[in-house]
Amino acid sequence: MDQTNPATTLSHQHVTFPDGLQLDCGFHLAPVDVAYRTYGTLSPARDNAVLVCHALTGDQYVADPHPLTGKPGWWGRMVGPGLPIDTDRFFVICVNVLGGCMGTTGPRSLRVREDGTEEPWGTDFPAITIRDMVRAQHLLIEHMGIDRLLAVVGGSMGGMQVLEWCATYPQKVFAAMPIATSPFHSAQNIAFNEVSRQAIFADPQWHGGRYWECNEIPARGLAVARMMAHITYLSEAALTRKFGRRVRTSPGRGTAGGPGALFGEMFEVESYLRHQGSTFVRRFDANSYLTITRAMDYFDLGAEHDGDMSRPFRGTRTRFCIISFSSDWLFPTSQARLLARALNQVAANVSFVEIDSDKGHDAFLLDEPDFDRTIRGFLCGAAEHAGIG
């Protein structure tokens, strides 16, 4: 096994479901581990649960320090006592997605081969969908004895899970907040994912997906994938504001030194992206990245229902709050509006807010006071309508 990577030996709070899951691709995956974190206290009536769904490279450590990086939770500014998703009131659950690499069954999990030996799934891990991720979360929610979630909240790919929850288990979702997301993955988004994947494939240390055999990880490929993807999470305005054309003068640029050298200096934006890439590979598994990006690409709510995006929501009683960000070009407001109109077509209860921000797609993770107010207000309103004090 890979001794260089502490991620593989880490243990996470999880439940094992021996019967596993029937996947959309037809494969029956068993057993299935579902790793999760919870915050706050489940009420005696079990009616105050809020499920937070994480994005592509997120995980269940939404509001406590990441066990690998030691960094604060990815939504620590949103989830906690007195915060917009208030853990004094709500019981917050966050689940590592199926196909992930933080304890839920994924490509790095071991499988038993026919000869009785164990090895990681790697690229043999079955193709999964967003709906499969939601089914795995549903196993856990049922296991916890929760009949109905007060709210399901998530941004980006987390928002796709929110929509899939509403389509697959409509009676179990009282309120839904799809944030910075879309009812389908667009051609542009698939294209970006493909570039990320090709970067991983092109890394000789990927070894056809069996890198654990060589005790290596495709760090360069995965880092390039992350760097490219990270650009799509920002905006031109945000990059200009953060870095402009500033140049780092510190030495240590490596091979090409000396005055006049082509790469003698480094723009700050380059340095930032490299940092993003190198920290990412320490905590994320390349095969998980491949599996999850593919699940996003397959996501198309309309196609799952004969091309009618509103059909999965027919008769829905869920209260929706759709949120987009003005400078998000990865999941633009126009796509959120398509979703809002599909929900209008079935006369669903829909709030729809575009938050004015220049921070791009990542705005949902950053300090946006209007966004915080919207989340807090919508959840309070939902709790009031649900009859929770």
Add this chain to the structure above:
Amino acid sequence: MRLDQRLIAGMIRPRTRVLDVGSGDGALLDYLFRNSGCDARGIEIDMREVTRSVAHGLPVMHGDADHDLVHYPDNAFDYVVLQRTLQAVERPREVLRQMLRIGRYAIVSFPNFGHWRLRLQLLLRGRMPMTSVWSTPWYDTPNIHPCTILDFLTLCRDEGYVVQQWMAVDEDGERAPWRRSIRLANLFGEQALFLLRRKDTTPRK
């Protein structure tokens, strides 16, 4: 809540489904939910107001009368409300049609361009009237489709809408005393408030 919003709320039966088009700060929605137990939702064009309303726990979506009503199914609501906005939409007739397609009743309020002060100003000064209700110059005004109470009644007749109830309202939203005569209301009413229904629906009791 403005006084004319109280008059509107008085037209809406408890525990009904209401869509408030141009819900502003959400005062009417809040009132209808808390006092009448209505399933009240809003559409608002001003994003700041939308954010404020949603942050208040009210179901409001960003959108406008011209572009968003078409997406709702027939008879999705009991009442569709359009407050002080008809004169500012791109296609008032189409908006009214949509309102009475998706709702059984339409409640419409608009500033009356037939008010005597406007008539007098145009007559005496020969320039576009400016009053406290019509307070922006012609080149800046969002009110691109002003009409009088009589104009509106003619449109309702042509479109086959039944006027279930009407009233003239003064600037502050107080109900004006011109209940008997439409012509007097058209001369002295600063705003008008109508409760309409389609001809094919039965009047409420």
